[in-house]
Amino acid sequence: MTGTLPRRANAPPAGAPPRHATAPPAGSRPPHATAPPRGTRPPRGAAAPPGTRPPRGAAVPRAVAPWTEEEIARLAEDAARRTPAVSAPAATVRIDGPAARVDLDVVVTHGVHLPTAAEGVRRRVTAGIEAYTGRTVEAVTVTVVGLRLPGEAPAPGGHPGDDREAT
Structure with missing residues (x-):
């Protein structure tokens, strides 16, 4: 039997481009598109509209929480305690505006390189x-x-x- 096969009911007419290759009508946007039309975005560096997230990697100003010196000292002691070969930390903290200075007394396991242990404590406490x-x-x-x-x-x-x- 020779000839052509019957066309499917939802197939495009012969010679027409496939449906996925056609562009949407001008001015229309698919419902899932979230970006505004070209030319309507705020210029770079401008403040984002309220309720939107800042771009990734952008510096976000943070409010300084009202932490007491004793609470920050406990955070410093906990961070120091998590450093390998360090035990019994005792911290004193001085707050000067948005900055803090920490003094730590620690006991270190014998045989550990002291500058390395101190640097590990310094990094963990600062990050914490x-x-x-x-x-x-x-x-x-x-x-x-x-x-x-x-x-x-x-x-x-x-x-x-x-x-x-x-006790």
């Missing part, structure tokens, strides 16, 4: 405080006040120089 509070950390001073021998149990907390028992 800036992430949680939005404050800039101007300086983190790390003082090693003791060494923990390999067989000793880590101190339960508090100030490393305290000989008092925890």
Whole structure:
């Protein structure tokens, strides 16, 4: 049997371009398109309309939360405690406007390279405080006040120089 096959009911007429290749009528937009028509976007650097997100990577001003020095000191101690080979951190924080300065006393495991341990503490404390509070950390001073021998149990907390028992 020779000849042509019958055309499907929803197929385009012979010689017409396929449906996906046709452009939408001028001025119409598909319902899923979210970008405004060309030429209607605000210029670069202009403030975004209320209720919209800033572009990725843009600096977003953050309000400085009303954190107390004691709360920031607890954050610093927690961040220092998470640093390997560091135990019993005791922190003192001074707040000066939107910035904070941290002094930390720590006990380090014997045999650890002290500058490396201090730098690890400095980085973790700075990142933790800036992430949680939005404050800039101007300086983190790390003082090693003791060494923990390999067989000793880590101190339960508090100030490393305290000989008092925890109650």
